[in-house]
Amino acid sequence: MxxxxxxxxxxxxxxxxxxxxxxxxxxxxxxxxxxxxxxVKAMLLEVPLVxxxxxxGKVFAMRDSCPHRGIPLSYGRLDxxxxxxxxxxxxxxxxSGQCVEIPSLSSQDKLKVERIxxxxxxxxxxxxxxxxxxxxxxxxxxxxxxxxxxxxxFSDKYKITHLSCExxxxxxxxxxxxxxxxxxxxxxQSWFWRRRGSIHEKAKRFEPxxxxxxxxxxxxxxxxxxxxxxxKITGEPVTTTIDFVLPNLRTEIDQSGKxxxxxxxxxxxxxxxxxxxxxxxxxxxxxxxxxxxxxxxxIFLRQDQETMIQQAEGLxxxxxxxxxxxxxxxxxxxxxxxxxxxxxxxxxxxMAHPMDGPVTLRWRS
Numbered sequence: 001m002x003x004x005x006x007x008x009x010x011x012x013x014x015x016x017x018x019x020x021x022x023x024x025x026x027x028x029x030x031x032x033x034x035x036x037x038x039x040v041k042a043m044l045l046e047v048p049l050v051x052x053x054x055x056x057g058k059v060f061a062m063r064d065s066c067p068h069r070g071i072p073l074s075y076g077r078l079d080x081x082x083x084x085x086x087x088x089x090x091x092x093x094x095x096s097g098q099c100v101e102i103p104s105l106s107s108q109d110k111l112k113v114e115r116i117x118x119x120x121x122x123x124x125x126x127x128x129x130x131x132x133x134x135x136x137x138x139x140x141x142x143x144x145x146x147x148x149x150x151x152x153x154f155s156d157k158y159k160i161t162h163l164s165c166e167x168x169x170x171x172x173x174x175x176x177x178x179x180x181x182x183x184x185x186x187x188x189q190s191w192f193w194r195r196r197g198s199i200h201e202k203a204k205r206f207e208p209x210x211x212x213x214x215x216x217x218x219x220x221x222x223x224x225x226x227x228x229x230x231x232k233i234t235g236e237p238v239t240t241t242i243d244f245v246l247p248n249l250r251t252e253i254d255q256s257g258k259x260x261x262x263x264x265x266x267x268x269x270x271x272x273x274x275x276x277x278x279x280x281x282x283x284x285x286x287x288x289x290x291x292x293x294x295x296x297x298x299i300f301l302r303q304d305q306e307t308m309i310q311q312a313e314g315l316x317x318x319x320x321x322x323x324x325x326x327x328x329x330x331x332x333x334x335x336x337x338x339x340x341x342x343x344x345x346x347x348x349x350x351m352a353h354p355m356d357g358p359v360t361l362r363w364r365s
């Protein structure tokens with residue numbers, strides 16, 4: 001009943017070559033996608049998953065493969081606490097992946113059913129997403145796992161919305177596109193955001209934070225209409241703080257007086273040639289209805305998506321690429337953070353941060 005070692009080793013090597021960062025939380029699906037006793041498919045880091053919700057309301061995530069013959073468990077059914085395979089009726093506890101019944105066994109069989117497990121991943125709900133902790137292939141889960149990321153909010157009452165889009169690119173290209181500070185006037189030209197003719201020189205201070213870096217609190221761009229509108233309404237300065245943290249999180253907090261806007265964008269690896277932006281935003285701006293924000297937010301994401309589709313066309317030919325200073329320095333930090341984290345895990349030594357301390361970058365956008 002054991003899986004062939006050669007097959008398992010081949011899969012582990014392939015996943016390692018994909019350039020993914022394991023042992024982190026990733027958003028798998030929106031919470032609203034799991035309805036009643038339905039089983040929902042997802043894929044993270046090229047691992048097929050099946051998700052659901054028990055009769056007690058607890059979300060779960062299992063590898064979407066029966067350990068018997070490999071048929072996806074998502075074709076089976078959930079009876080509230082147990083997932084049943086559609087092929088031979090093998091039954092697995094939804095929250096642990098442990099096999100609880102094999103209907104074909106007779107009284108003479110000595111197979112210890114409780115020793116059989118379907119792959120299982122820790123699972124949490126935060127901010128309308130079901131997050132799954134993806135531990136490294138072939139390794140045991142750590143004894144303690146940090147909580148899944150939570151969106152920062154600054155009042156009891158607020159509006160919240162979610163948007164997403166797929167990008168036909170490797171996770172690295174998706175992430176450095178997410179943090180790129182210079183594409184705005186070209187990709188996001190619009191009357192409500194900024195114009196190409198509004199390009200001017202900027203200087204922003206960055207500082208190191210654990211597993212990432214921060215664009216220190218600053219006054220946002222004068223060529224971005226939404227920030228100027230917020231300043232006009234509150235009569236107070238607007239401050240913006242932007243963080244990037246491994247493996248894939250970009251958060252932005254805008255505040256003016258008692259008004260605030262908080263957002264998080266994650267670039268989630270699906271396959272090595274496909275990733276997904278999951279964007280959530282919350283705010284207490286009385287003048288901004290969710291419906292209006294979604295209209296403009298969809299336009300913004302679609303512009304990024306179309307650019308990445310065009311870039312993927314060129315990347316098929318494996319061209320030589322380059323990163324420049326200072327506009328591409330955040331991308332360089334990302335690659336260094338990723339490499340240093342992997343080296344730290346390999347050697348057990350403390351992770352070296354690529355930033356020695358605060359630094360000011362200058363670019364035009």
